[in-house]
Amino acid sequence: MGDDSEWMKLPIDQKCEHKLWKARLNGYEEALKLFQKIDDEKSPEWSKYLGLIKKFVTDSNAVAQLKGLEAALAYVENAHVAGKTTGEVASGVVNKVFNQPKARAKELGLDICLMYIEIEKGEAVQEELLKGLDNKNPKIIVACIETLRKALSEFGSKIISLKPIIKVLPKLFESREKAVRDEAKLLAVEIYRWIRDALRPPLQNINSVQLKELEEEWVKVSSAAPKQTRFLRSQQELKAKFEQQQAVGGDADGGGDDEEEAVPQVDAYELLEAVEILSKLPKDFYEKIEAKKWQERKEALEAVELLVKNPKLESGDYADLVKVLKKVVGKDTNVMLVALAAKCLTGLAAGLRKKFGQYAGHVVPTILEKFKEKKPQVVQALQEAIDAIFLTTTLQNISEDVLAVMDNKNPTIKQQTSLFIARSFRHCTPSTLPKSLLKPFCAALLKHINDSAPEVRDAGFEALGTALKVAGEKAVNPFLADVDKLKLDRIKECAEKVELVYGKKTGGAAEKKEGKPIIGKTPALSGTGGDKETKDAATKPGPLKKAPAVKPGGPPKKGKPAAAAGMGGAGAKGKKGPETKEIFESELSIEVCEEKAAAVLPASCIQQLDSGNWKERLACMEEFQKAVELMERSEMPCQALVRMLAKKPGWKETNFQVMQMKLHIVALIAQKGNFSKTSAQVVMDGLVDKVGDVKCGSNAKEAMTAIAEACQLPWTAEQVVAMAFSQKNPKNQSETLNWLSNAIKEFGFSGLNVKAFISNVKTALAATNPAVRTSAITLLGVMYLYVGPPLRMFFEDEKPALLSQIDAEFEKMQGQTAPAPTRGISRHSGGGGDDGEEEEQEDVGNDVVDLLPRTDIGDKITAELVSKIGDKNWKIRKEGLDEVTSIINDAKFIQPNIGELPAALKSRLNDSNKILVQQTLSILQQLATAMGPNIKQHVKNLGIPVITVLGDSKNNVRAAALATVNAWAEQTGMKEWLEGEDLSEELKKENPFLRQELLGWLAEKLPTLRSVPSDLLLCVPHLYSCLEDRNGDVRKKAQDVLPFFMMHLGFEKMAKATGKLKPTSKDQVLAMLEKAKANMPAKPAAPAKASSRVVGGAAPAKFQPASALAEDSGSNTMESKPDPKKAKAGGASSKAKGVQGKKVLSKPNLKEDDDKSGPIFIIVPNGKEQRMRDERGLKVLKWNFTTPRDEYIEQLKTQMSSCVAKWLQDEMFHADFQHHNKALAVMIEHLESEKDGVISCLDLILKWLTLRFFDTNTSVLMKALEYLKLLFNLLSQEEYHLTENEASSFIPYLVLKVGEPKDVIRKDVRAILNRMCLIYPASKMFTFIMEGTKSKNSKQRAECLEELGCLVESYGMNVCQPTPGKALKEMATHIGDRDNTVRNAALNTIVTVYNVHGDQVFKLIGNLSEKDMSMLEERIKRSAKRPSAAPVRQAEEKPQRTQNISANASMLRKGPAEDMSSKLNQNRNMGSHSETTHTVPREFQLDLDEIENDNGTVRCEMPALVQHKLDDIFEPVLIPEPKIRAVSPHFDDMHSNTASTINFVISQVASGDINTSVQALAQIDEVLRQEDKAEAMSGHIDQFLIATFMQLRLIYNTHMADEKLDKDEIVKLYSCIIGSMISLFQIESLAREASTGVLKDLMHGLITLMLDSRVEDLEEGEQVIRSVNLLVVKVLEKSDQTNILSALLVLLQDSLLATASSPKFSELVMKCLWRMVRLLPETINSINLDRILLDIHIFMKVFPKEKLKQCKSEFPIRTLKTLLHTLCKLKGPKILDHLTMIDNKNESELEAHLCRVMKHSMDQTGSKADKDTEKGASRIEEKASKAKVNDILAEIFKKIGSKENTKEGLAELYEYKKKYSDADIEPFLKNSSQFFQSYVERGLRLIETEREGKGRIAASTGISPQMEGTCVPASTHTVSSSIGNTNGEEVGPSVYLERLKILRQRCGLDNAKQEDRPPLTSLLSKPAVPTVASSTDMLHSKLSQLRESREQYQHLDLDSNQTHSSGIGTTLASPSSAAANIDDLKKRLERIKSSRK
DSSP: HHHHHHHHOHHHHHHOOOOHHHHHHHHHHHHHHHHHHHOOOTTTTTHTTTTTHHHHHTTHHHHHHHHHHHHHHHHHHHHHGGGHHHHHHHHHHIIIIIIOOOOHHHHHHHHHHHIIIIIIIHHHHHHHHHHHTTOOOOHHHHHHHHHHHHHHHOOOOOTOHHHHHHHHHHHHHHOOOOOOOOHHHHHHHHHHHHHHHTTGGGGSSOHHHHHHHHEEEEEEESOOOOOSSSOOOOGHHHHHHHHHHHHHHHSSSSOOHHHHGGGGGGEEEEEOOBBBOOOSSOOOOHHTTSSHHHHHHHHHHHHHHHHHTTTSOOOOOOOHHHHHHHHHHHHOOOHHHHHHHHHHHHHHHHGGGGGGGGHHHHHHHHHHHTOOOHHHHHHHHHHHHHHHHHHHOOOHHHHHHHHHHHHSOOOOHHHHHHHHHHHHHHHHHHGSSHHHHHHHHHHHHHHHTSSSHHHHHHHHHHHHHHHHHHOOOOHGGGTTTOOOOOHHHHHHHHHHHOOTTTOHHHHHHHHHHTTTTGGSHHHHSSSSOOTTHHHHHHOOOOOOOOOOOTTTTOOHHHSSSSIIIIIIHHHOBBBBOOOOSSOOOOOHHHHHHHHHHHSSOOOHHHHHHHHHSSSHHHHHHHHHHHHHHSOTTTTTOOOHHHHHHHHHTTGGOOOOOHHHHHHHHHHHHHHHSSSOEEEEHHHHHHHHHHHHHTTTTTHHHHHHHHHHHOHHHHHHHHHHHHHHHHHHOOHHHHHHHHHHHHHHHHHHTOOOOHHHHHHHHHHTTOSSSHHHHHHHHHHHHHHHHHGGGGGGGGGGTSSHHHHHHHHHHHHHTTTOOOOOOOOOTTTTSSSSSSGGGOOOOOTTTTGGGGGSSOBBGGGGSSHHHHHTTTTSSSSHHHHHHHHHHHHHHHHSSSSSTTTHHHEEEEEEOOOSHHHHHHHHHHHHHHHHHHHHHGGGGGGGIIIIIHHHHOOOSSHHHHHHHHHHHHHHHHOOOHHHSSSHHHHHHHSSSSOHHHHHHHHHHHHHHHGGGOOGGGGGGGGGGHHHHHHHOOOOHHHHHHHHHHHHHHHHHHHHHHHHHHGGGGGHHHHHHHHHHEEEHHHHOOBBBOBBOOOOSOSSSSOOOOOOOGGSSSTTOOOOOOOOOOOOOHHHHHHOOOOOOOTTTTTOOOOOHHHHHTTTTSOOOOOOOTTHHHHHHHHTTSSSSOOOOOOOHHHHHHHHHHHHHHOOOOOHHHHOOSSSHHHHHHHHHHHHHHHHHHHHHHTTHHHHHHHHHHHHHTOOOHHHHHHHHHHHHHHHHHHHHHHHHHHHHHHHHHHHHHHHHTOOHHHHHHHHHHHHHHHTTTTOHHHHHHHHHHHHHSSOOOHHHHHHHHEEEHHHHHHGGGGOOSSSHHHHHHHHHHGGGGSHHHHHHHHHHHHHHHHHHHHHHHHHHHHOOHHHHHHHHHHHHHHHHOOOOOOTTHHHHHHHHHHHOOOHHHHHHHHHHHHHHHHHHHHHHTOOOOOOOOOSSSSSHHHHHHHHHHHHHOOOOOOOGGOOOHHHHHHHHHOHHHOOOOOOOTHHHHHHHHHHHHHHHHHHOOSSHHHHHHHHHHHHHHHSSSHHHHGGGTHHHHHHHHHHHHHHIIIIIIIIOOOOOOHHHHHHHHHHHHHHHHHHHHHHHTTTTTHHHHHHHHHHHHHHHHHHHHEEEEEEEHHHHHHHHHHHHHHHHHSSSSHHHHHHHHHHHHHHTTTTTOOOHHHHHHHHHHHHHHHHHHHGGOOOOOHHHHHHHHHEEEESSSHTTSSSSHHHHHHHHHHHHHHHHHHHGGGGGOTTTEEEEEHHHHHHHHHHHHHHHHHHHHTTTTTHHHHHHHHHHHHHHHHHHHHHHHHHHHHSSSSHHHHHHHHHHHHHHHHHOOOOOHHHHTTTTTHHHHHHHHHHHHHHHHHHHHOOOOOOOOOGGGGGGGGTTHHHHHHHHHHHTTTTTTOOOOHHHHHHHHHHHHHOOOOOOTTTTTOOTOOSOOOOOOOOOOHHHHHHOOOOHHHSSSHHHHHTTTHHHHTTTSSSSHHHOOHHHHHHHHHHHHHHHHHHHHOOO
């Protein structure tokens, strides 16, 4: 056996190939062990065996083969590379293993196949198995079938594709081998498990016995949905889920998503083979079908019927067949044949499905018309036919045909059409049944439900019910507004019975597709009858009709102008005056008018009206005018007055002075009264008559303008122009046109009826008088501004000379933008009308193209013309084509009905004569322009043949064809082209010209599309064959288009499609795909309106010119050094040149690297204004879409290219989101340094951010929101005001994000909305947010409603747009919302309004359903808060006053917005709770406004403070009782019942009614006395204490002074208050919850009570005062010692400051302090000394030693010394470690004092009398600080290093360096990079320059957000007087701040800082500030909770009940929002100071 030892030594892989079987066997065994041992699936070992695995399985030795199979199985399972071996190994298994006799071998072979499927190689395995079915060896066939069955049963029908298997099944059933047939039967049963009845049709032709057996087996199959039990490697998470379910309980019904997808996945239709039937039609079919005898016609039809029974038909040209069938249906007299033809159509539609769609438009009208037949079998056949046809197309495509039939006189037609609509709706989903479709259908159906025939009514109800069920009430209800209750109930009843089809695959797919594109289409939808005269404008569902006035009723007809334009125009607009509707007035008789006029005019005036003496008439007019000027709007009888004016001599008045007066009075009446169209009719004639008058003309024009404002321009203009042209006076005509030109500029173009004017303008152009012609041309120029180039189409047939004049005028207007409308806005708020929901105002609403009159040329396309075009002689053919050209030329704009022309032209496209082909192409191009968007319906039968012409060998023919295709696509959009298989069929043709042209065309079109039909996938296989085409150009074009295919289909689908390629091709194609993946552009952002041609003009958004903005402050030098890291990344990032599909540059581009140093935003002078002008002039798309389309992104890119650094722009528009994050980071970094740049590009930045809102990546979104917060802070600091354009292209998209599911994002968005109010008026924000409440997203609706509540609460009712009534009605509709949170939000918002506005709310809301009303009343009752009469009015009106005082633009730029921002902040920070009560009153802030603008004159309108007691000052600020809010509306949902009950009871404590209060106190006392219940009060202590001292104040100020009150009542109330407080302060845990601010106010109240002499005079007064004494002691002992000490110190400071306070008061406060000092030894360890020392420090700052010594009493200074001494004694030197909270210790007297005391005590005790004593305590401090220095610096540098806090860190470092100038920061810098060092130095320099600049006047006060304005007006007096005292000495800012603080303290205001976050805003001097909020703030915020130092109150979870349960709505202001407000205040203070100097 010497040989053995030879091969034993070989390595494993060589053994496996050895010729000896034993060696191989041994090799396989070792390989198996090895394969099981290798852990790493990517180990290089695996690659050695790649070529051997096939040999493993095909080994010729049976024994070795078995081992080989085991090894191969292990290999496939573990090796990463195993997939490469699939084909060869699977083929080996099929051919060499399945024929083995050993069962084990077959088993292993089967396992290997399944393992390949598991590693994602299913397709290749399946291919090999299917090949195996053709093998001659039955064993192999059986094994293959078994493998397929096993695979299907384990992996499911999603992974194993069934179509090819089902194709071969019938053949297997015919096999001679029983084993094969049996196995096939098992496979059929397995397939049936997965797809159920879809398997029946393909197997219907097998042997009937077999079929029967199968049926029996199928019945036994369990009905449970099958589940996948084995998973691919990529499906591991599914696997985990599945195993988990198995573990839980067998087959629990989980796995929802898989099974739903798996089961309905297969459609029987997909599994069928398509049958070709056209060739099988009988030869004489077309003759027979036209035969005279009906029997022959019947035979022909029966032949067709037989053929169309095939369930799936091959696509082909069925046009002729459909045409003859349609003819039979429409014209045949034999009803039997009609039914038969209908059946044939049904079969065709069912067999062709989508491919039949192109014929649907021709057949539908015919079938609908035929419903006039009564015979049931005919009707049924027609119904089946039209239903089948409906499934092949979309409702959108046939809507016009259907609507046209709706008005038919025949009731059965009406009935059947309605029923058809009802059935069609069932197949729709809300997205495929948009408003634009619903509107016309509902309008037509509403006529049906009012029809006289009951069957028509029933059908109408059914259709409306179905629509209601599908689209939902919200969508349909607007259209049912006028339906009476009975009918509405009937509709709802029908809706309940409807069952929807939704999920059916047949129609489902069709529907899903057309949902999206509808939005962008122009109104003229496909189908015949483009613009059937004007009436069609009304029925057309055009999403473009944005101009409210044209909307209803289309262009008003001349005959009844008042009705048409009146109802439509004004009705949709609604006015903002007192009336909301158009004023209609009946005509009054002259007698009635005289009576009414006599009532309001002086008698003499009426008598002299027709006096013969002109002077008397003049005097009469003067009286008349005076009377009109003094009349109220409501009392003015407009019609009577104008009729008086028109009375003889009326408009024939000869004296021009009288006439001028008369016309002026008309204008006055129109302005001041409720002027109706009836009144207008009275005067209009006279006005037009005088408009040309030299002396009276201007007055007449003024009157016309006033009438236009009252009755709206569209109506007035139409009347005036019609009258002017009905008379002969040319002067009047020209002046009328001049007036109109002007009026259009003033009112905007909205709602004007272009058509009506054009006919008059044409008359004017033809006038002989040159002035009239000139005026007409000027008017055209103005119209051109709004309408744009399409306007010229109307005048193309004018004389050349005139046309050149018109063109010259248009030329002048080019580049100008239409001015913003200045009139007509005030009274008519835009929008409104029923579907205001989707309509934003776009000024020329209807696309002008749709106003063009279209002619119907159907009758000109005669049979002989068609036969000419098809003649054998080319010359005659040419004649025919020439005729067509001239017909189209004459008609200019045509309707889509062009008879037989399409078929005739189609046959000319493949004419042998190329000249004719080109002529046909130019006709088609013409046709597209002439027919407009309606050309859509001809795409399939004419457009696709044009694509075939792209394959022509002649270059010029191809060019013409391409131009034609483009002209068509421009009109139709791309969807129609890409749907169906037509395009893929074209691409399939192996014509290199066709391929390269078509691919080039797709490369151009695909990138601009947002979504494409799924049929695009059909082109992919042909695209792959193009990639390997012999022709280089084809290959190049295919590569170029690859990324765009991928953009729409995704890499996965594309890669999957390579499965069918040959292995060599596949690798090549995959490599190209990978390459394309890198270049794949992002999908374009969504469009809004704007069809592919933007023609209709959007006249300007109403915005203020941005010239007033701070763009001229160019002094800002920008120095932004490049950040090397970012630079490299950007440079190297691949710049994919998306659209052109060019190759990618991926080399790092050095030039670009260098570019990064410059500014990122380049300031282009007037760039922003120019962009806005372009947008208004329609040179660019208006930024308005539902999802962004490519053209928007491209446009933004282009606009940015001039003003954004190239490298940044590449990051911003990169396909990868990480680059967006980078871009945002860069923008954040440059925000401060490039303010001006940011502002000049603001519109672009905001637009770019809206695109980011459509990204799905959360990190980008978060980053974008972070940037926005910073951006708006900056803008508000810069006092910038958003322009309308910026707002309208940004806010709506931001509002969308409020509905984001993630909480964090919602919070951020709300914060941003809050900041927006600082730079954009709240009232305008209101409308955007109101728009947001109409969203489908319930979260968004709820958040928007809450936001609205916050706005109303902060800004009062004036913020409600268009009127409070409308806004409230809109909000109230949400009370009935189906979503609970939305309902709650709506209720809370209305309760908020109720709190501001009182009972008037109910009037404004209008009628609510009973249920909603009761909910609302209940909620209002619970809120138990009486309205405070809108305290916010003055804020809104303030800015107007300001303007009069000073014209300082910079101040005016901030509207009322900022006044309120703090409030809004607070309301908002409540997060989701809008039950905040009114935050801080606004007096202080308003005073700031006054002072700012009052340049230096000191006004003291307020009485001096001295005369008041401190409490009286508080009184006007605090409105105690209404402010208390009991149960907050959210409570029921949020907390247990007790919390809300306690809230309610507490709110009653402060009640003005003594009994209520006593009862409430008794209840609380009871709770407190029971130990087990007392806990419930936790969290409500502050709230309760506030309520009690409010009650104390109420007694002190009100009850005690009330003579009528029985004093016993008061004593009773006092004893209750004191009793319950004592109970409270006996429970230590509760007592400790009281916060500083509250304790301060409580002590204030109690001490005041002790000193109240009136109490002593009462009978039991002594007793009361004794118990108060006891209570005070309890409070001192039991409350949190830090808080009470702090409170007493602040109280003492306040009482010493307040001149009005009695010395006795201070004395009592000091006694309390002494008591605390006595308690100190026990309590010292529980006290937060840092805080106490801070309070003492502040005290000493306010009262330096000298000042204290001047006090009358020496008590204060002694008290202070005692306190400090005791503290030193107790803490020793450690006391100096507790000065951490004091910012500038060097300034502090306290430190020095403590050192002295320490030294003194040390000397006394004699301890440590060595060195320490000499060095004094400064050493101690030094030691302490030295240790801390390093920590502090380390902390600061950490901040600088971090991305987020770098600015904060630099600021701290600057502060630190300033404080310790000798501090050494070198060690920290030296081990950092050079870049970092220079960055730090630069940062410090920057801060220094900033602060030096500001520092002269600014000194920061770390004012808490609450400071925002709670001071009494009196303070102005003090400020001004004290400033006056300085006698010209230079005073530092700190003095002012100090004074401001004193003032604030007198008003009980909060000067506090938030300790946890010392503000970094500190600039130069840093005056310290008291840390206690007064109760005024407490009412609105428990900020004190924030202020408790964190150590002690770590456990306070601010979001828990702690905050929510406060009955007084609490607010936690976020630090960031605080900062904005503080800066704001600071700026204003500085302005005041500088103006004072």
